[in-house]
Amino acid sequence: MKKQTLLLIFAIIFMHISTYSQQALWGGQQIISPEINDDNSVTFRLFAPEVTAVQITGDFLPTEKIQTPYGEMDAPGKAELAKDEKGIWSFTTNALTPELYGYSFIVEGLTISDPNNPFLIRDVGTVTNVFIISGEQADLYKVNDIPHGTVAKRWYASSGLDMKRRLTVYTPPGYEQSTEKYPVLYLLHGAGGDEEAWMDLGRTSQIMDNLINQGKAKPMLVVMPNGNVIQDAAPGEGRDGFYKPQFMVSKQMDGTYEENFMDIVNFTENNYKVIADKEHRAIAGLSMGGYHSMHISRYYPNTFDYVGLFSAAFVPRDGVTSKVYENIDETLKSQKENGYKLYWISIGTSDFLYDANQEFKQKLDDLDMNYQYSESEGGHIWRNWRVYLSDFVPLLFK
Amino acid sequence: MKKQTLLLIFAIIFMHISTYSQQALWGGQQIISPEINDDNSVTFRLFAPEVTAVQITGDFLPTEKIQTPYGEMDAPGKAELAKDEKGIWSFTTNALTPELYGYSFIVEGLTISDPNNPFLIRDVGTVTNVFIISGEQADLYKVNDIPHGTVAKRWYASSGLDMKRRLTVYTPPGYEQSTEKYPVLYLLHGAGGDEEAWMDLGRTSQIMDNLINQGKAKPMLVVMPNGNVIQDAAPGEGRDGFYKPQFMVSKQMDGTYEENFMDIVNFTENNYKVIADKEHRAIAGLSMGGYHSMHISRYYPNTFDYVGLFSAAFVPRDGVTSKVYENIDETLKSQKENGYKLYWISIGTSDFLYDANQEFKQKLDDLDMNYQYSESEGGHIWRNWRVYLSDFVPLLFK
Structure with missing residues (x-):
């Protein structure tokens, strides 16, 4: 392609990405999250070099008991993500059974969506990221x-x-x-x-x-x-x-x-x-x-x-x-x-x-x-x- | 209502909220964000007591010049949120003209959606929170x-x-x-x-x-x-x-x-x-x-x-x-x-x-x-x- 065309294409891309840039564009961070691996384990990633702790919560993790004013209740479990030298946090699950799953990240105590996964479902006032593990019932x-x-x-x-x-x-x-x-x-x-x-x-x-x-x-x-x-x-x-x-x-x-x-x-x-x-x-x-x-x-x-x-x-x-x-x-x-x-x-x-x-x-x-x-x-x-x-x-x- | 009914209602609510809780439920944080004030200024809020800096970026803020490999370009501006003693960060805009606006928060360098605003629009792979200031063209x-x-x-x-x-x-x-x-x-x-x-x-x-x-x-x-x-x-x-x-x-x-x-x-x-x-x-x-x-x-x-x-x-x-x-x-x-x-x-x-x-x-x-x-x-x-x-x-x- 001609340089002029490339520049135009770049400019269009830039217009979109820059508006609410989710990633350090010039750092070349091409994060995929979630990534469903061949064995049906799933890897989650978050590029957040300045952050000190990232957790994930989702319905594929074992539940935890929490105390409420109404007694002990089950809450979705959490897992810790680990950070690499580039500032990318990641966590890989065990192999998951076929299902539509939901998850969120927790960054410094704040529950957030995965900026690399635009697939979200709203339940009442909360939006949650989703992904599907294929097979059996989930194929429906x-x-x-x-x-x-x-x-x-x-x-x-x-x-x-x-x-x-x-x-x-x-x-x-x-x-x-x-x-x-x-x-x-x-x-x-x-x-x-x-x-x-x-x-x-x-x-x-x-x-x-x-x-x-x-x-x-x-x-x-x-x-x-x-x-x-x-x-x-x-x-x-x-x-x-x-x-x-x-x-x-x-x-x-x-x-x-x-x-x-x-x-x-x-x-x-x-x-x-x-x-x-x-x-x-x-x-x-x-x-x-x-x-x-x-x-x-x-x-x-x-x-x-x-x-x-x-x-x-x-x-x-x-x-x-x-x-x-x-x-x-x-x-x-x-x-x-x-x-x-x-x-x-x-x-x-x-x-x-x-x-x-x-x-x-x-x-x-x-x-x-x-x-x-x-x-x-x-x-x-x-x-x-x-x-x-x-x-x-x-x-x-x- | 009878106590049994109240307990049932609580349990239903809890089921939903706990799944991917966005707020400290027991802290009683009932955050409204964005809140459109009578003068068409808008207040944004985020409950994040553990976080050290929160910014907002949106198309209602003055643009900033940024350097790219292709030269200087305009990028959406940012503003700092201030934290109160309860851990609620907030920022109020000037009066805004009627429009459909988009915004995101930036927490520790990470661009995130507003957890209190479930209204999001996807553009390519990015989702952005939106709100409308009524009047004129925006009424359409x-x-x-x-x-x-x-x-x-x-x-x-x-x-x-x-x-x-x-x-x-x-x-x-x-x-x-x-x-x-x-x-x-x-x-x-x-x-x-x-x-x-x-x-x-x-x-x-x-x-x-x-x-x-x-x-x-x-x-x-x-x-x-x-x-x-x-x-x-x-x-x-x-x-x-x-x-x-x-x-x-x-x-x-x-x-x-x-x-x-x-x-x-x-x-x-x-x-x-x-x-x-x-x-x-x-x-x-x-x-x-x-x-x-x-x-x-x-x-x-x-x-x-x-x-x-x-x-x-x-x-x-x-x-x-x-x-x-x-x-x-x-x-x-x-x-x-x-x-x-x-x-x-x-x-x-x-x-x-x-x-x-x-x-x-x-x-x-x-x-x-x-x-x-x-x-x-x-x-x-x-x-x-x-x-x-x-x-x-x-x-x-x-």
């Missing part, structure tokens, strides 16, 4: 060279809430050209989440593309609404602009969402090529979304043939007055009498909601309601919810 | 309480490139219910960008929603493809998984994209309610995307009635052999003879491509081709490209 989380569905961020008018609200809609590969009509899974997030959570933390479009391509799941729509009725959209995506997201927002579990849920169903059925009957509607959710799914499916007891409760937050609603919660047993009985195909409950054995889920099972037993129950290891974490989704979806609409 | 970048279009991430089959490829499609409010057909703007990114750049860095859906709502722009589709022909999708969104994004990828400006561009036009016209004629097609792009727009619009010289070149990278293609670049003057002449409605060139007065754009204007003058030319302050930056888009779109399809 990857974008493989197969047909892909479309993911749309769309707004619907909620007449009940008198608000334009945003939701995420996954339509399966071939949907646009097809003359078929499809079934729908309504997939609900937990407290702290929003209409982006199942896509970003849950890898829903990747899981759906892969399961459909493998013939394990029927092509279906997945509608991911926002369960925080005071929000029109995820933080930063709505009329409230950028603000610090909170874990619990008001009116999350007071019946308002359940009461207005048919706005979402009606919007979907009026706007997409879907089969608008009970046999072709599923509802599932994690934690608060499991709570919502339980209540919505019994409050509209002849609407959903498939219900999935993933680590559902069965929390008492004593202080809340809503007609939604007035006749829980009666509506469950109606749901039973009206019939359904699958009522699915999954929970991790170390989830703090384990006992609450056993109590709820007992209630279903007392009411003589059928359900399918599965336990996994671990607690109240996305790793489990991705697995539960992958296990639940193949059971739908068959 | 906000999500206002108005009708919103839909943004879809969709895959098309490029027969020419033998690849499934991802693109972003903005459809205007009301598109889905409408029986109308719409015009289309093809909007191309620069080197280092991809099908996400115009949405994330360019605020395209917000600009379109706002301009359409104000009656300043016609409702139209905006199709944002990926101009890197070796990629199927943005880094992390395609079959190559997560990897460190590079500024220049191969085959970006060798004619391949231009040669296969009609795959994108055909896909759009076969899949959306659009008017498939020259009068209802516009093409525009920034930097490399301006280069692509110029070449595509003359290589298919009877296809686009509107052409927008934003800080276009008119770089020599001496070493490249492609039939696309063989008959530049002849095809420009054909484009002129076939006629067009608008040929729009915009450039910043301190852009390093300023002279190259003047040379291109001279070429158009020599060929007696009409164009509309506008200059702005500043250089090769997204701040300008958002303005150029906002200025260009109202001129289309009228």
Whole structure:
């Protein structure tokens, strides 16, 4: 290339890099982090010559016990990085099993993202770096060279809430050209989440593309609404602009969402090529979304043939007055009498909601309601919810 | 609430916060950063008691001269944060004019994101925190309480490139219910960008929603493809998984994209309610995307009635052999003879491509081709490209 061209290219590169330069550009530091080694160990690197200590914390490290005002709890473990003569800190894990992992660095007591890894997922107000170790279950989380569905961020008018609200809609590969009509899974997030959570933390479009391509799941729509009725959209995506997201927002579990849920169903059925009957509607959710799914499916007891409760937050609603919660047993009985195909409950054995889920099972037993129950290891974490989704979806609409 | 409920809620919150805790939870540090004050000054805060120096760098600070192997260049300025007795570092700017701003902290020489601000935009391999000062032009970048279009991430089959490829499609409010057909703007990114750049860095859906709502722009589709022909999708969104994004990828400006561009036009016209004629097609792009727009619009010289070149990278293609670049003057002449409605060139007065754009204007003058030319302050930056888009779109399809 001519010198003039090189100079132009350099100038363009410089414009970008200099804006918020992450590395000493002229030191020639071309750091790769994370680097997944052939044996599935992972090396993390950070160029920080002036710093005296760097640690890493991530869900691939053994947990540590920490003291809290509420007693001893498990917290993600930490490991020390070592510094070389060039000022590059590094740490290599043991061989890791296939999974989507998250991590952060800790520099002088400050938790930071890895400046060499732009792949970040937001959970409530925190962003965390991620990487994937391929194989087994984790292959469902990857974008493989197969047909892909479309993911749309769309707004619907909620007449009940008198608000334009945003939701995420996954339509399966071939949907646009097809003359078929499809079934729908309504997939609900937990407290702290929003209409982006199942896509970003849950890898829903990747899981759906892969399961459909493998013939394990029927092509279906997945509608991911926002369960925080005071929000029109995820933080930063709505009329409230950028603000610090909170874990619990008001009116999350007071019946308002359940009461207005048919706005979402009606919007979907009026706007997409879907089969608008009970046999072709599923509802599932994690934690608060499991709570919502339980209540919505019994409050509209002849609407959903498939219900999935993933680590559902069965929390008492004593202080809340809503007609939604007035006749829980009666509506469950109606749901039973009206019939359904699958009522699915999954929970991790170390989830703090384990006992609450056993109590709820007992209630279903007392009411003589059928359900399918599965336990996994671990607690109240996305790793489990991705697995539960992958296990639940193949059971739908068959 | 009952104690049991409180404990459950605490446990859920703890699960989330502890995973990658950004703050000393038990220290009760509820940091807000950035905080936009009433006078439009902004306060940044960082809780880092163990750290000895914190700076901020951002595009609202005066630039600094730095030395590079290619001579003196402007780099974003820095400011020092001051520490209080609790270990909270802070800095307050002067009153800022309305704009979307970006910033990072520098801790012990290490550039990091603000852990209290989850709003980040990726540019090539770097993520930067952002915030908006409302008013004037910047109000176009906000999500206002108005009708919103839909943004879809969709895959098309490029027969020419033998690849499934991802693109972003903005459809205007009301598109889905409408029986109308719409015009289309093809909007191309620069080197280092991809099908996400115009949405994330360019605020395209917000600009379109706002301009359409104000009656300043016609409702139209905006199709944002990926101009890197070796990629199927943005880094992390395609079959190559997560990897460190590079500024220049191969085959970006060798004619391949231009040669296969009609795959994108055909896909759009076969899949959306659009008017498939020259009068209802516009093409525009920034930097490399301006280069692509110029070449595509003359290589298919009877296809686009509107052409927008934003800080276009008119770089020599001496070493490249492609039939696309063989008959530049002849095809420009054909484009002129076939006629067009608008040929729009915009450039910043301190852009390093300023002279190259003047040379291109001279070429158009020599060929007696009409164009509309506008200059702005500043250089090769997204701040300008958002303005150029906002200025260009109202001129289309009228």
